[in-house]
Amino acid sequence: MSCCKIVTEKAQQVLGWVDERFPLTSTYKNHLAEYYAPKNFNFWYFFGSLALLVLVIQIVTGIFLVMHYKPDASLNAAGVPVAFASVEYIMRDVAGGKFIRYMHSTGASMFFIVVYLHMFRGLLYGSYRKPRELIWLFGMAIFLCLMAEAFFGYLLPWGQMSFWGAQVIVNLFEAIPVIGPDLSIFIRGDFVVSDATLNRFFAFHVIAIPLVLLGLVTAHLIALHEVGSNNPDGVEIKKYKDANGIPLDGIPFHPYYTVKDIFGVTIFLIVFAIIIFFAPEGGGYFLEFNNFFPADALKTPPHIAPVWYFTPFYSMLRATTSDFLPYLWAFVTLVAGLTAWSVRNVWVRRLCLVLVVGVYWGFFGLTVLGKTKPLFDFAILGIHIGRGFDAKFWGVVMMGGSVLLFALLPWLDRSPVKSIRYKGGLFKTILTLFVVSFVLLGFLGTKAPGYAFFGLIPGGPVAAVSTILYLAFFGLMPWYSRLDKTKPEPERVTSK
Amino acid sequence: MSLLNKLFAAAALVVTMAGLPMGAQANEGPTLDKAPLRFDDASLQQGAKLFVNYCLSCHGASSVRYNTLTQIGLSEQQIKDNLMFAADKTGEQMMVALRRDDARKWFGVAPPDLSVIARARASEAGSGADWLYTYLRQFYRDDSRPTGWNNALFPGVGMPHVLWSLQGEQEARFVTRDDGHGNMVKQLEGLELVKPGSLTKDEYDEQVADLVSFLTWMGEPGQETRRSMGWFVLAVLSVLAVLSYLLKRAYWKDVH
Ligand code: HEM
Numbered sequence: 001m002s003c004c005k006i007v008t009e010k011a012q013q014v015l016g017w018v019d020e021r022f023p024l025t026s027t028y029k030n031h032l033a034e035y036y037a038p039k040n041f042n043f044w045y046f047f048g049s050l051a052l053l054v055l056v057i058q059i060v061t062g063i064f065l066v067m068h069y070k071p072d073a074s075l076n077a078a079g080v081p082v083a084f085a086s087v088e089y090i091m092r093d094v095a096g097g098k099f100i101r102y103m104h105s106t107g108a109s110m111f112f113i114v115v116y117l118h119m120f121r122g123l124l125y126g127s128y129r130k131p132r133e134l135i136w137l138f139g140m141a142i143f144l145c146l147m148a149e150a151f152f153g154y155l156l157p158w159g160q161m162s163f164w165g166a167q168v169i170v171n172l173f174e175a176i177p178v179i180g181p182d183l184s185i186f187i188r189g190d191f192v193v194s195d196a197t198l199n200r201f202f203a204f205h206v207i208a209i210p211l212v213l214l215g216l217v218t219a220h221l222i223a224l225h226e227v228g229s230n231n232p233d234g235v236e237i238k239k240y241k242d243a244n245g246i247p248l249d250g251i252p253f254h255p256y257y258t259v260k261d262i263f264g265v266t267i268f269l270i271v272f273a274i275i276i277f278f279a280p281e282g283g284g285y286f287l288e289f290n291n292f293f294p295a296d297a298l299k300t301p302p303h304i305a306p307v308w309y310f311t312p313f314y315s316m317l318r319a320t321t322s323d324f325l326p327y328l329w330a331f332v333t334l335v336a337g338l339t340a341w342s343v344r345n346v347w348v349r350r351l352c353l354v355l356v357v358g359v360y361w362g363f364f365g366l367t368v369l370g371k372t373k374p375l376f377d378f379a380i381l382g383i384h385i386g387r388g389f390d391a392k393f394w395g396v397v398m399m400g401g402s403v404l405l406f407a408l409l410p411w412l413d414r415s416p417v418k419s420i421r422y423k424g425g426l427f428k429t430i431l432t433l434f435v436v437s438f439v440l441l442g443f444l445g446t447k448a449p450g451y452a453f454f455g456l457i458p459g460g461p462v463a464a465v466s467t468i469l470y471l472a473f474f475g476l477m478p479w480y481s482r483l484d485k486t487k488p489e490p491e492r493v494t495s496k
Numbered sequence: 497m498s499l500l501n502k503l504f505a506a507a508a509l510v511v512t513m514a515g516l517p518m519g520a521q522a523n524e525g526p527t528l529d530k531a532p533l534r535f536d537d538a539s540l541q542q543g544a545k546l547f548v549n550y551c552l553s554c555h556g557a558s559s560v561r562y563n564t565l566t567q568i569g570l571s572e573q574q575i576k577d578n579l580m581f582a583a584d585k586t587g588e589q590m591m592v593a594l595r596r597d598d599a600r601k602w603f604g605v606a607p608p609d610l611s612v613i614a615r616a617r618a619s620e621a622g623s624g625a626d627w628l629y630t631y632l633r634q635f636y637r638d639d640s641r642p643t644g645w646n647n648a649l650f651p652g653v654g655m656p657h658v659l660w661s662l663q664g665e666q667e668a669r670f671v672t673r674d675d676g677h678g679n680m681v682k683q684l685e686g687l688e689l690v691k692p693g694s695l696t697k698d699e700y701d702e703q704v705a706d707l708v709s710f711l712t713w714m715g716e717p718g719q720e721t722r723r724s725m726g727w728f729v730l731a732v733l734s735v736l737a738v739l740s741y742l743l744k745r746a747y748w749k750d751v752h
Contacts, residue, residue, distance in 0.1 A: 039751050078558030078589070079596050080609050088559035088611060092717065251751055259744045266737035273733055277726025284618065292616035292715075294609075495752065 031225055036250030037257055038231035040493045044121035045229075046264035047114050049257075053265055054111045055217065059210065061104040068094050071202035073158060073195035073295070083158035083198060084294040102280040103272075108150055109286045110272060112309035115146060119406070123431065126418030127230040133410040135227070138220040140407045145213045147310070147403070152205040154307060155198060159291030164304045166201070167193045172317070175393040178382050192297060233493045234418030240492060249493045285446070303448045311445025312438050313399045316470065318449060319441075319463040320395035322370055325363045328394075331468060332359050335475040342479070364388050398467075405474040412474060415481040417489050424485035434473040437466035526649055528622035531629035532701075533709045535720060537569035543710025544568065546703060548579045550658050551610065554599065556592035557714060559611035563587055564717050603643070603654040614708070614715035624715070628708045632659065633701065636666040636687050648684055663700045664693030 018024050029035075068090045072082035090097040119139070122128050128136035155166045170193065173184040189196035228238060228247075237247040251257075281287040285308045290301055306314050320328070336352040343349070364370040365388035366377070377386025417423060420431070444451060444459045444466075451459040534540075544565055547557075563586040565575050572586050580586070582593050596606040617624035631649045635657035638646035643656035648668065657663070666687040675681045695703065713719070 076558070078556045078591055078609050079606055080558055080611075085559060092559055092564070093561070098716075098718070098722065255747055256751065259740070259747045263737070263740040263744045266733060266740050270730060270733045270737060273726065273729050277722055277729060281615070281618075284620075289616060289618040289624070292612045 031221075032254035032258070033252055035225060035253040036237070036247050037229050037253050038237045038247075038493055039249055039251045039256075040231050040233065040495060041229075041257070041260075042232050044117070044124060044232070046261065046268075047118035047121060049261040050114045050264060050268050051111070051118055052217070053268065054107055054114055055213070057103060058107045058111065061100045061107065062206065062210075064097075064100045065090060065104055066206055068097065069156065071156065071198050073198050081158050081294050083156065087157045099276065102276045105287055106272065106275050106280060106282065108153065109282060109307070109309065110268075110275075111146060112150070114268075115143060116309075119143070120435075123409075124420045125230055125232055126234050126413060126415070126420075128409045129413060129418050130410070131227045132224075132230060135220060135223045136410055137407060138216055138223055140404075142213065142216045142220060143406070144403070145209055145216060149205060149209040149213065150307070150309065152201040152209065155193070155201045156205065157291060158198065158295045159288075160293040160295055160299070160301050161288045161291040161304070163193055163295035163297070164301055165306055166197065168304055169306070170197075172392075172396045172399075175390060175396050177389060177393065230418065231493055232419060233421060233490060235489055235491070235493060237493060305446050305448075308442060308446055312442040312470075313402055313445075315441040315445035315463050316402050316467045317395040317399040318445070319460070319467045320391060320398045322391040324464055324467075325391060325394065326369045327464070327468065329359055329363050329369075331471060331475065332356065338476075338479060362388050363394065402467075402470060405471075408474060409477075412477040413481050414478050415484060415486060417486045419489070422487040422489050424487070426480055426484040430473060430476075430480055433469050437469040440466045441470065526621065526630075528626040528630045528649075529633070531623070531625040531708050531712075532705045533625055533712060534705065535709060535713065539706045540568040540710050540713055541570060542703070543706040543708070543713075544570075544579060546707045547710055547714075548581070552582070552590060552592060554592060554594055554607040554655075554658075555610045557590040557611045558592075558609050560590045560714055560717070561587055562590060567717055568713065605654045607655065610711065610714070612715050614712040625708050625712045628711055629704060632704045632707065633663070634666075634687060635660070635663075636668045637690075638668070648687060659700075659704075660693065662693045662695045662703060664689050665691040 015025065019026075068086060070082050070086040072086075074082055076082050076085055078085070087101065090101050092098070094100070122136065122139075151166075151169065155162045170184050170187050173187060174180040176183060185191060187197075188194070189200055228236075228250075231237070237249040240248045242248055275282060275286070281289070288305070288307065305311070333356050336356045340349040340352040365384065366375040366386045367373065367388075370388070374384075374386025377384055379385065383389075415423060415427065420428065440462060444463050447459060449460070453459065453462070562575050562580055562583060563572060565579065566572065570579075575586055582591060583589075592607075594607075599606045614624040614628060617627040619627070621627075627649070631647060634648035635645050636648065637644065640646075641652070643654070645653070645655075645657045645660075646668070647653040647655075647657075657665075667690045668687055669685045670682045671685045672680050673683050689697070693700065716722075
């Protein structure tokens with residue numbers, strides 16, 4: 001007994017010594033033991049902690065991969081690129097290497113699954129709304145970093161899809177007027193994707209992006225703990241506190257949510273293990289079959305598809321053809337018109353007009369919807385005044401813009417309630433359409449351009465309609481979120 | 497989950513599920529024969545023998561070391577005596593003796609490394625093994641080709657039919673058809689055995705099946721071990737899941 005007492009006392013002293021120099025106890029209290037989270041979290045709230053788990057898995061497995069991987073595009077004695085062969089070396093000759101590699105490759109896809117579900121939770125419960133705008137914006141920055149991380153990483157195994165995928169994406173930058181061609185050479189470090197590209201992508205994948213990602217995740221969590229979590233009812237638990245200032249509907253994160261999240265982790269790991277042990281290729285979606293052919297600059301594969309998590313956005317790029325631009329312009333005009341009509345400010349109205357005219361010029365130049373010859377034409381700095389910009393350029397703008405639209409959500413949503421539980425049929429219908437078009441776009445992006453559903457319904461028009469629906473979800477939100485017939489929010493959270 | 501959430505999940509699932517088989521249908525690739533794979537030691541050993549005797553002279557399998565073959569029931573001595581012609585140590589990789597530049601001169605292309613060919617050739621049309629099984633059975637005589645051989649699955653292939661002494665010689669039957677746009681095109685209709693080899697058709701198919709099984713095994717040695725480990729890992733994780741659920745429930749007793 002007395003011996004235990006001494007140990008406890010000593011421990012207290014050590015803790016005291018640390019606390020005078022570093023806020024250990026107070027950090028523990030602020031972020032775990034006395035951080036109060038709403039008690040009504042449901043299924044959708046597992047994905048934040050799971051994203052953290054996957055982040056750790058990627059970093060740890062990544063460290064072990066780097067110990068054996070060689071970013072070298074030259075051919076070895078057997079005529080196989082060294083980088084490609086080093087991945088097979090990891091799979092075969094490194095103890096446990098096969099599982100490290102499969103964990104990392106599966107982890108990349110799982111990261112996107114988890115993050116897409118995490119973001120969808122935000123759409124369901126209005127988590128992006130005041131006061132959580134910055135949590136959402138940090139999340140957006142994380143999402144962009146994640147895409148960059150995946151893009152750079154996918155080049156490293158130096159297979160056919162690595163090579164041609166990177167080639168296609170970097171070539172997109174060529175569509176940017178004036179600086180495009182030089183920019184794409186600057187990114188590659190060469191005229192084609194080559195050893196120089198492989199080496200710089202390696203540097204970005206293992207050092208630059210992970211550092212930024214970790215910083216952003218920290219900022220994301222600091223912002224979250226500053227304002228506290230939202231919940232499936234979308235009401236603020238901080239409105240009702242007890243005498244000690246503790247939210248009545250809050251429970252300490254530790255131990256309640258730590259044990260709950262551990263349960264979530266075990267379920268996640270079961271799914272993860274099923275893929276790793278029984279289907280590490282994920283049916284050709286997680287590890288593309290074609291990527292088991294070493295990169296060959298002289299053999300263009302018949303069909304180059306990005307990995308599934310990029311395909312919704314890639315589909316929108318492909319849908320943006322010169323035939324599609326008139327519809328897109330009509331849509332821009334609709335949103336600008338609605339804005340001008342509802343915002344009673346002369347400067348906003350003028351801006352809308354400038355936007356409509358400017359976009360028309362950018363799309364079609366001085367022609368009638370791009371169908372006629374320009375009235376006149378001359379070039380300034382390589383930009384043809386009469387012709388507007390190439391549809392390819394607008395495709396790139398569409399791909400980038402469709403990702404960035406998420407960042408505007410906090411300011412687009414005008415609903416009086418946050419959670420879908422109290423929103424009306426209008427919002428629910430539009431959200432469903434959004435999800436369906438997102439999935440359709442993703443599916444079509446994995447297919448060759450001529451794909452038709454059941455060999456009958458051509459994919460092109462489906463992608464075009466889905467693109468408009470996707471844009472409408474964001475572009476028309478200020479109006480439909482106000483028109484929607486909502487139910488009154490409860491004062492306190494409801495039990496499940 | 498509320499009813500709505502379930503609806504969303506169901507909608508997403510239906511769309512995805514519906515997509516998968518449709519993909520296969522719309523793909524107008526060649527039809528592949530299903531490879532009757534066998535992963536018992538005897539078949540894999542037979543496949544290894546065929547590979548070393550008939551393929552390794554042109555194709556390397558540079559990611560595979562000879563001693564990996566101990567996993568299919570061969571001893572180091574057996575490997576040394578029966579399978580190693582181009583190497584001295586069993587720890588060496590299965591390299592090809594042929595120089596790549598020579599090969600390029602003779603065949604127009606250097607024969608690719610076959611370490612992961614069974615994984616690379618998978619597609620919506622079938623597994624990589626199916627592709628290989630079909631490929632190795634569809635060579636036919638074509639005097640217009642420099643090697644004298646062509647292949648129904650890989651038209652204009654640079655590889656000669658190296659197993660012809662086993663299969664015999666096939667010839668192609670062509671028909672001329674309207675391609676739907678008013679052009680007459682020559683289409684391959686079928687292959688006919690014109691000169692038998694040392695094996696009957698069934699025996700040849702069986703040998704090819706062994707070879708393809710070996711190539712599949714070579715694509716990822718130890719894939720059965722991976723799967724059997726999987727069951728063990730799942731069992732452990734399931735126990736952990738139940739325990740952590742009970743723990744969660746115990747802690748959450750007093751939350752209302
Ligand atoms: C590396 C990736 C990410 C990690 C590790 C991560 C981590 C977390 C964690 C641990 C939470 C608290 C638990 C939870 O509410 O589920 C959270 C909340 C949140 N995250 Fe993320 N996140 C990531 C990416 C994103 C992205 C891409 C977005 C959206 C653009 C986002 C938006 C949010 C929002 C709005 C909340 C507050 C949710 C609420 O209170 O209802 N996060 N995140």
